[in-house]
Structure formats: structure tokens, C-alpha cells
Amino acid sequence: MAELFIELFSEEIPSGMQARAANDLGSLLTKALDGLNPRDLRIFFGARRIAAVLSVDAEIPARSVSERGPREGAPEKALEGFTRKHGVTPGDLTLENGFWVLNKSLDPVSAESRVAEAVPELLWKFPWPKSMRWGEGSNFTWVRPLRRIACMLDGHVVPFALARDGDDAHGLKASNLSEGHRFLAPGAFEILSGQQWKDELETRSVIVDMDSRRDMVRTGVARLADQHGITVVQDDGLVDEVCGLVEYPVPLLGKIDAAFMDLPAEVMQVSMRINQRYFALRNPDGSAAPYFAFIGNLPFKDGGKLTTAGNERVLRARFADARHFWDLDRKTKLADRVPALAAVTFHAKLGTQAERAERISKLAGTVAQAMGLDGAQIAQAERAGLLAKADLTTGMVGEFPELQGVMGGYYAAHDGEDEAVSRAVAEHYLPRGQSDETAKAPVSVAVALADRLDLLAGFFAIGELPSGSGDPYALRRAALGIIRTIRDNGLRLDLTELFTQAENGRTGGELAKLPDFIAERLRVQLRSEGERHDVLAAILTRGLDGDLVRLLARTSALSEMIQTEDGRNLLAAAKRAANILRIEDKKDGPHTGAPNPALYTQDEERALAAGLDQAVPAIETALKEERFTDAMQAIAALRPTLDRFFEAVTVNAPEPEVRANRLRLLSRFRETTALIADFGQIEG
Amino acid sequence: MSATRPLCFQDLILRLHQFWSEKGCAILQPYDTELGAGTLSPHTTLRALGPKPWAAAYVQPCRRPSDGRYGENPNRLQHYYQYQVLLKPTPEDSQQLLLDSYRAIGIDPELHDIRFVEDDWENPTIGAWGLGWEVWCDGMEVSQFTYFQQVGGIPTVMPSTELTYGLERLAMYVQGVENVYDLDFNGRGLTYGDVFLRAEQDYSRHNFELADTQMLLTHFNDAERESIRLSEAGVAQPAYDQCLKASHLFNLLDARGVISVSERASYIGRVRALAKAACDAWLAGEEETSHG
Numbered sequence: 001m002a003e004l005f006i007e008l009f010s011e012e013i014p015s016g017m018q019a020r021a022a023n024d025l026g027s028l029l030t031k032a033l034d035g036l037n038p039r040d041l042r043i044f045f046g047a048r049r050i051a052a053v054l055s056v057d058a059e060i061p062a063r064s065v066s067e068r069g070p071r072e073g074a075p076e077k078a079l080e081g082f083t084r085k086h087g088v089t090p091g092d093l094t095l096e097n098g099f100w101v102l103n104k105s106l107d108p109v110s111a112e113s114r115v116a117e118a119v120p121e122l123l124w125k126f127p128w129p130k131s132m133r134w135g136e137g138s139n140f141t142w143v144r145p146l147r148r149i150a151c152m153l154d155g156h157v158v159p160f161a162l163a164r165d166g167d168d169a170h171g172l173k174a175s176n177l178s179e180g181h182r183f184l185a186p187g188a189f190e191i192l193s194g195q196q197w198k199d200e201l202e203t204r205s206v207i208v209d210m211d212s213r214r215d216m217v218r219t220g221v222a223r224l225a226d227q228h229g230i231t232v233v234q235d236d237g238l239v240d241e242v243c244g245l246v247e248y249p250v251p252l253l254g255k256i257d258a259a260f261m262d263l264p265a266e267v268m269q270v271s272m273r274i275n276q277r278y279f280a281l282r283n284p285d286g287s288a289a290p291y292f293a294f295i296g297n298l299p300f301k302d303g304g305k306l307t308t309a310g311n312e313r314v315l316r317a318r319f320a321d322a323r324h325f326w327d328l329d330r331k332t333k334l335a336d337r338v339p340a341l342a343a344v345t346f347h348a349k350l351g352t353q354a355e356r357a358e359r360i361s362k363l364a365g366t367v368a369q370a371m372g373l374d375g376a377q378i379a380q381a382e383r384a385g386l387l388a389k390a391d392l393t394t395g396m397v398g399e400f401p402e403l404q405g406v407m408g409g410y411y412a413a414h415d416g417e418d419e420a421v422s423r424a425v426a427e428h429y430l431p432r433g434q435s436d437e438t439a440k441a442p443v444s445v446a447v448a449l450a451d452r453l454d455l456l457a458g459f460f461a462i463g464e465l466p467s468g469s470g471d472p473y474a475l476r477r478a479a480l481g482i483i484r485t486i487r488d489n490g491l492r493l494d495l496t497e498l499f500t501q502a503e504n505g506r507t508g509g510e511l512a513k514l515p516d517f518i519a520e521r522l523r524v525q526l527r528s529e530g531e532r533h534d535v536l537a538a539i540l541t542r543g544l545d546g547d548l549v550r551l552l553a554r555t556s557a558l559s560e561m562i563q564t565e566d567g568r569n570l571l572a573a574a575k576r577a578a579n580i581l582r583i584e585d586k587k588d589g590p591h592t593g594a595p596n597p598a599l600y601t602q603d604e605e606r607a608l609a610a611g612l613d614q615a616v617p618a619i620e621t622a623l624k625e626e627r628f629t630d631a632m633q634a635i636a637a638l639r640p641t642l643d644r645f646f647e648a649v650t651v652n653a654p655e656p657e658v659r660a661n662r663l664r665l666l667s668r669f670r671e672t673t674a675l676i677a678d679f680g681q682i683e684g
Numbered sequence: 685m686s687a688t689r690p691l692c693f694q695d696l697i698l699r700l701h702q703f704w705s706e707k708g709c710a711i712l713q714p715y716d717t718e719l720g721a722g723t724l725s726p727h728t729t730l731r732a733l734g735p736k737p738w739a740a741a742y743v744q745p746c747r748r749p750s751d752g753r754y755g756e757n758p759n760r761l762q763h764y765y766q767y768q769v770l771l772k773p774t775p776e777d778s779q780q781l782l783l784d785s786y787r788a789i790g791i792d793p794e795l796h797d798i799r800f801v802e803d804d805w806e807n808p809t810i811g812a813w814g815l816g817w818e819v820w821c822d823g824m825e826v827s828q829f830t831y832f833q834q835v836g837g838i839p840t841v842m843p844s845t846e847l848t849y850g851l852e853r854l855a856m857y858v859q860g861v862e863n864v865y866d867l868d869f870n871g872r873g874l875t876y877g878d879v880f881l882r883a884e885q886d887y888s889r890h891n892f893e894l895a896d897t898q899m900l901l902t903h904f905n906d907a908e909r910e911s912i913r914l915s916e917a918g919v920a921q922p923a924y925d926q927c928l929k930a931s932h933l934f935n936l937l938d939a940r941g942v943i944s945v946s947e948r949a950s951y952i953g954r955v956r957a958l959a960k961a962a963c964d965a966w967l968a969g970e971e972e973t974s975h976g
Contacts, residue, residue: 011779011800012800012801012802012817014802015802016802047800130804130815132814132815132831132833132843133831133833133840133843134773134774134831134843135773135774135776135843136773136842137735137773137841137842143815144815144816144831145774145778145831147776183793183794183798184794245799245801246799276823278823294823296797297797297798297799298794298797300794300795300797301794301795302795306795306796306822307795307796307797307822309822310796310797310821310822310823310824310857311797311822311823313822313824313860313862314822314823314824315823316862317758317759317862320758320759321759324757
């Protein structure tokens with residue numbers, strides 16, 4: 001066993017690419033060195049390097065392989081080609097089972113020579129998302145110039161060069177050298193082992209383990225915040241990003257000028273995050289604290305005094321910009337911005353944002369009405385729908401698109417719009433993602449739904465559907481947003497009817513596919529919650545119930561039922577009946593119509609008929625009254641009767657009329673189960 | 685920064701000239717037509733093409749008509765200076781050279797936080813792109829660092845390192861000044877505002893209110909026609925001059941607000957076509973001289 005160590009030391013790698021590249025390095029090495037039984041892989045990455053340490057066998061042992069060649073009696077040419085390819089003569093081949101076969105014994109291959117062969121190959125083909133050329137014309141590319149390759153087995157350099165086919169590949173060769181921190185420890189040092197490399201880097205001010213850097217950032221920022229009795233706004237994405245920008249993270253705290261503290265907290269946070277990669281902080285009451293945290297790249301000689309002053313100055317300039325937009329934007333009422341939306345194209349085939357605002361407004365009113373809101377709320381929904389997109393023409397949203405909605409809310413409030421209206425303008429984008437909350441305030445809910453209904457109806461009408469991989473208009477997310485908003489708020493709406501309203505007189509395109517699209521999203525969502533998708537499919541066979549709350553209640557009642565013993569047996573009986581009918585219907589079916597009581601010959605038949613007579617109205621009433629558990633119980637109660645029927649009765653009786661009658665009885669049973677669901681869709 | 689008085693604006697430029705001169709660069713003077721960025725100078729754009737080495741540094745006045753703020757914004761100007769360095773082929777120690785140049789103007793990387801932050805640079809008007817970084821000093825972008833991969837739609841056979849310093853920003857940083865017009869220009873009481881404030885006010889009016897759009901349109905079309913004709917005649921740099929003029933005229937039209945969103949892309953495409961033709965003409969001439 002030997003320790004294989006590889007480090008690829010380069011100029012600064014984009015933060016977002018480092019983890020993926022280190023993973024790729026690990027998995028490509030594991031694959032390429034398969035014969036050496038690679039194991040115990042550890043990967044490292046940082047601003048200027050990716051590295052892997054793993055264990056490999058000392059050699060690929062001697063082994064024999066056999067290659068099957070052409071068939072006996074194949075044309076001479078084929079045999080020639082085969083022997084030429086393997087550098088042997090026909091005398092080296094043996095005849096096995098009608099084929100020419102070459103049995104080769106392969107010599108053992110040392111780890112060193114395998115690594116020396118595999119690694120250059122891997123580096124030439126390394127899958128960077130974007131790579132570049134540099135120097136005097138070599139075609140060896142890397143994400144940024146690659147400066148050193150360290151490659152060692154148990155402390156000894158594995159000798160190889162990247163040069164090939166006359167391309168010197170920048171003269172890059174394997175070595176035992178690495179480098180520490182750019183400013184604090186410039187110059188190379190010798191690597192002895194993976195552990196020594198890691199330790200030596202630490203003494204040279206590079207924390208090469210990502211988890212350690214994350215810890216230093218998290219605990220460091222938290223400690224600084226704590227000293228001022230404030231807390232940091234959690235942002236794991238930002239932690240990862242800054243950890244890819246620094247080799248030695250040093251958290252520092254800067255002050256925000258009091259003159260800017262009246263800016264909306266979201267504006268400050270986005271400006272700090274997007275432009276500066278700063279962490280936002282909050283007072284105990286949740287308001288924005290007058291501080292920001294940032295991560296320096298080294299322990300500064302002066303404790304960070306100068307760099308903190310510099311960062312504070314930069315932030316003042318940023319906030320001065322933001323203040324400029326904030327002040328300027330508020331000079332124009334949001335409502336007065338609606339006409340300007342006519343100059344903003346939403347989609348070439350779907351018109352401008354102004355037309356969309358009109359549609360959302362109307363639809364928001366319709367949804368509000370369907371939700372049973374009062375007249376004032378319906379008017380608020382229409383107003384909010386009209387204003388919802390107006391902030392797209394503000395300077396602030398132009399600068400920070402991620403603030404759309406939020407800014408609209410602020411500006412609407414500033415204009416003196418009703419609280420429910422400004423709130424709906426702010427909240428209508430909810431949920432923005434999977435982990436985001438849905439809207440809860442009734443007017444906000446109406447506008448959030450209207451926005452998405454219009455989006456879906458519009459794109460389905462022009463046939464722009466998501467494909468397997470691409471969903472450029474985020475229609476799946478919109479559908480899921482509708483589903484989640486309806487479920488979270490327990491809204492009793494008829495989606496089918498609302499889609500008709502959203503279609504707004506449009507026809508054709510792929511509009512007919514919309515209900516199935518929603519159904520499919522619902523299925524995906526339930527599956528991700530660990531629900532059985534087959535149960536939903538069994539309910540959906542009858543088409544999408546536009547009332548999702550009812551649909552889901554029915555699904556969960558069915559789900560519960562088939563988990564009981566009665567339910568499981570009923571399911572088995574239903575499948576059995578369906579099987580018999582499928583086979584017999586093929587012979588002389590269909591066997592439909594009411595069974596004739598006069599033709600019953602056994603009590604078990606009469607009992608089943610009576611059971612069904614009782615169950616059908618009970619099920620129908622329960623379904624109508626949405627007592628789904630009762631409906632399930634009514635059918636599950638048939639189980640003993642059914643068991644006895646199948647035990648005692650031979651369906652395929654010798655007398656043709658008795659057989660036909662029994663099949664009609666089974667058919668009646670199948671129709672009864674169909675009231676509940678398509679049991680055939682349920683697995684198990 | 686040392687305890688001595690920080691560099692005034694003109695000394696900052698002189699220090700950079702001194703530094704890059706010692707590193708073997710030709711110190712060139714600003715190009716004599718209006719440019720939107722230092723990259724657009726033929727000393728960079730044309731020289732980045734082809735297989736011949738090149739090393740030059742120069743100050744380039746840049747004009748971005750729509751950035752005019754009537755002299756009222758402390759950070760934004762419609763006319764400002766870039767310090768531009770082109771090193772071809774890319775030196776092994778490109779990054780170190782940049783850092784050493786910071787030391788030369790008084791920025792100590794052990795006191796200040798210098799960072800190389802990913803930046804995929806692209807200039808669609810001249811069909812150019814490259815990979816590199818924004819270089820941050822204490823959270824402020826003070827330079828752009830690009831390894832050119834393509835110019836004029838043509839892959840660079842010998843990639844070059846381009847370093848661009850925003851001189852006003854850098855000077856504001858070094859001097860600790862928050863308003864560009866307060867910059868110490870010459871160390872003897874003259875401020876940046878003394879030199880440029882009136883021009884910023886007048887040009888802002890010109891760019892946004894006064895420039896004759898009909899005339900600009902006519903000039904754009906003339907420049908375009910002339911550029912095409914000159915490229916066909918194989919005189920690359922004169923053709924490229926006309927492309928630069930068209931580019932600036934487009935920027936002025938844009939500032940005057942007479943170009944709609946959909947027209948924008950088409951104008952940019954027209955300028956790019958001119959740049960590409962001029963670059964092709966340049967390369968054709970380079971090949972002749974290297975083989976001839």
C-alpha cells in the first residue's frame with residue numbers, strides 16, 4: 001500500500017468551481033487507477049489549489065486476459081487485423097468454442113508507472129466548466145494558469161511531464177513542491193506526505209481544509225457579533241463563497257454609517273452580499289444592526305484597522321448609490337409607473353409587462369372572489385395585481401433584480417397604498433424557491449396565484465413547455481408554487497375553472513396539457529414528501545380534480561385505508577376480480593349490466609350483492625360530503641363478504657347463465673371500487 | 685501606506701510609468717480618438733492578435749457618455765482615466781507584477797486585503813473575451829486582470845495579460861478621499877475638480893440634452909461605411925479608427941435615449957462587424973510582414 005498525493009497549484013480558481021473540481025479530481029483518479037484498488041480518498045480545495053490524497057496498492061498484479069478474435073473461418077483480413085492490433089502472430093492464437101482467442105499474460109504494473117501514465121491524461125482532459133490558454137501557445141488549458149503539479153507516492157515524486165505531441169504544456173512536470181500563503185509565505189516548500197503538506201500549509205498560513213475554513217468564518221463572525229450583542233444573518237452560500245476566496249480567513253467587523261440606517265434592511269443586505277460579500281447583522285429585535293462582517297485573507301499587521309476603514313469607505317459609496325435609487329424611485333408613484341411597463345417586453349409572443357399587469361389584476365380579482373374574500377379585498381387584489389410588476393422600472397430593481405417585489409412593497413407603502421396592497425405587491429413572488437415560505441395574507445395569496453396562473457396559461461397557450469432538462473420560464477416552479485400555496489392555506493378552489501379564466505379567451509397551443517402538468521408536479525411533490533405516488537395515480541386516473549384540497553384528502557384517506565389489514569385484503573380482492581374479468585371479458589365480454597338475483601345459487605353471492613347494494617349509496621354519499629375516511633371504511637367493510645365469496649364460489653360455473661351472472665356481479669364490485677379509485681394503479 | 689504624504693494624482697501615474705518602464709514596457713501616450721475603455725485602443729486590441737510579442741503601458745482617457753452626472757456624483761464620471769498594460773505573451777509572474785506595482789504606489793498587501801475575485805471579462809462590441817479577475821483592495825475593485833482568449837471574434841494565438849487600473853478610484857483610495865473632485869491632482873493645491881468639474885457639467889448637458897442626434901446618426905453611418913471601405917483596402921488601423929468613432933457615436937446616441945432596446949443589439953452587432961473586419965485586415969498584414 002502507498003499514499004498517493006496530488007496537488008494542482010494554480011492562480012486563483014473561481015470560488016464556485018473549487019468543490020466540484022476537487023470532487024472531479026477524486027473521482028477521475030479513482031476511476032483511472034482502478035487496477036490499483038484506490039481507497040481512503042480525501043480531497044482538498046481552496047483559492048489556489050485542488051488536491052487529493054488516497055491509498056493505492058503498490059502494483060497492479062500480474063494477470064492474464066483473453067481477447068476474443070474473429071470466428072473460425074472468418075476472412076483472412078479479419079484475422080490479420082486482429083493479430084496486427086495486438087502485435088502477435090496467428091500462431092499465438094488458440095481456437096476456443098469456434099473463435100480465435102488470444103490469451104495474454106500481463107506483467108505486473110507498478111503504481112508509479114500507472115500513475116505517471118494516468119495523471120497527465122486526466123489533466124489534459126480535466127472537465128473545467130470554462131478553461132483558458134496562456135503562455136506562448138500551448139494548447140494545455142486550465143481554469144486559470146496552472147503553476148505547479150505535485151504528484152508523489154509515499155513521499156517520492158512520480159516522474160512525468162505534461163508535454164506531448166510537440167506541445168510543451170508550459171513545461172509543467174510533477175514535483176514535490178507546494179506553496180503557502182501568497183503574501184505571508186511566498187515561495188515553494190517540499191512536500192513529504194499528505195499530512196505534512198497539510199500541517200506545513202497551516203504554518204504557512206493556508207487552511208486547506210474547507211470545513212476548517214467554514215468553522216473559522218462561522219465562529220469568528222459569531223464571536224464578533226456577540227461582542228456587540230447582535231447576531232449574524234445565516235447565509236451558508238455566502239460562507240462557502242468567501243471560503244473559496246481566502247486561504248486564511250480572518251473575520252472582521254465594520255461599522256455602517258448611521259446616515260444609511262434608514263435604508264430598507266433588504267437593500268442593505270443585498271448590496272452587501274452581491275457587491276461586497278459582506279455578512280449582514282441583526283439587533284435582538286430583528287432590525288438591521290449598524291455593522292457588517294467581512295472576511296479578510298490574512299491576519300493583518302495592524303489587526304485589520306486599515307482594511308476595515310477601507311471596507312467601510314467602500315460600503316459608504318455603495319450605500320450612497322443605493323440611497324440615490326431609493327430617493328429617486330420614491331419621487332414617482334408606483335401607480336404612475338404602470339404605463340412605463342408598456343415598454344418592457346415580457347415575451348415576444350405574450351406582449352408587454354403592462355398587458356401582463358392588466359391580466360394579473362383581473363385574475364387576482366377572480367381568485368379573490370373564488371376564495372370568498374369580501375368586496376374590499378377583491379378590489380385590493382385587483383389593485384395589487386396591477387402594481388405587482390411596476391417596480392421593474394425602478395432604479396433599485398434595475399440595479400438589484402433580486403429585490404423585485406420587496407421594493408414594490410416599500411414603494412407602495414410609501415405611496416400610501418392599503419397595507420394589504422403593499423404587502424401583496426411585496427409577497428406575490430412567494431414562494432421564491434423550495435425552502436421559501438408561501439404567502440399567507442389573503443390578498444397576497446390571490447395575487448401570488450394570479451401571477452402564476454397567468455404565467456402557466458400564457459406559456460402553454462404559445463406551446464412553450466418545459467422540456468426534459470430545460471425550463472427557461474420556470475413553469476415547474478410556478479406550478480409547484482400554486483400547489484404549495486393552495487395546500488398551505490387549505491384553499492378550496494376549482495383550479496380547472498381558474499385556468500379557464502387565466503386562458504383569457506386564448507385557445508389552442510398546449511393548453512389542454514395544463515391539468516396533467518399540475519397533476520405531474522403534484523405527484524413529484526408528494527413523492528418528495530415520501531407519499532406513495534401510486535396512490536395518487538390511482539386517484540388521478542379519473543382526471544385532475546381542480547380542488548386540490550379535496551384531491552389530497554381523498555388520496556390520504558386511500559393511503560391510510562390500504563395500510564389496514566382490511567384495506568390490503570380488499571385491494572387483493574379487487575385485483576383478483578379485475579384479473580378474472582380481464583380474462584373472461586376477452587372470451588365473451590364485456591359482462592356488464594345488473595346481475596339477476598334469480599340466478600344466484602349460493603348464499604355467498606347473495607351476501608355480496610346485498611353488501612354492494614348497501615355500500616354503493618353509502619360510498620356515494622360519503623364522497624359527496626367529502627367524508628373520505630367513511631367512504632373508504634364503507635368499501636373496506638366488504639372484505640369478509642368478499643373473502644367468503646372467493647372461498648366458496650366458483651365464478652366460472654359450468655352453467656353458462658350462472659357464470660355470466662357471477663361475472664356481472666364481479667363487474668358490479670369493480671364499478672364500486674372505481675368510485676373510490678383505480679385500484680389497478682396501486683402497487684403491492 | 686507609509687507615513688509620508690500619499691501620492692497626488694499625477695505622481696500616481698508617474699510611478700506606474702516608472703514601474704512598467706522598468707519592467708520593459710513601451711510607455712505609450714493616449715490614443716487620439718474617443719474610447720469607451722483602454723482595451724479599445726489599437727495598442728491593445730490589434731496588438732493582442734497574431735503571434736508577435738508586445739509589451740506596452742499607457743494612460744487612456746475613457747468616455748462613457750451615459751455615466752455623466754453633471755458633476756454631482758462623487759464616484760461617477762463620463763470622462764475618466766484608465767491605466768492600461770498589455771503583456772504578450774502572458775508572463776509567468778503576471779499576478780506578482782501587478783502586486784509589485786501596487787507596492788510601488790503605496791499599497792502594502794500585508795496591511796490591505798488584496799483579493800483576486802473571478803471575472804469573466806467580455807466586450808461584445810469588439811467580439812472579445814477573456815478569463816481573469818477583478819482585483820479587490822479592501823473590498824474595492826481597483827483593477828481588472830484579463831487573460832485575453834479572443835479579440836475581434838478571433839482566438840488569440842499568443843494570449844496576453846491585460847491589466848487595467850481605474851486611476852481615479854485608485855487615487856481616491858490612496859489619498860483617502862471620498863469625492864473624486866477633491867482628489868489632490870498635483871500636490872500643490874490643484875484638485876481634480878479644478879481640472880475636470882466644468883467639463884463634466886458641460887459634457888453631461890451635451891451627452892444628455894444637446895448633442896444633435898440626427899447629425900450623430902449621419903456620422904455613425906458615415907463612419908461605418910468608411911470603416912468597411914478601409915478594411916477592404918487592407919489599411920487596418922485607419923479602418924479600426926472609424927470603428928472606434930462609430931462605437932463612440934453609438935454611445936452618444938444611447939445617452940441621448942434615441943436607441944430602443946431592440947435596436948441596441950443591432951447597433952452593437954454593426955460595430956462588432958467593423959471591429960472584426962479591421963482585426964482581420966490587421967492579421968492579414970501581420971502575416972504578410974512576417975512571411976514577406
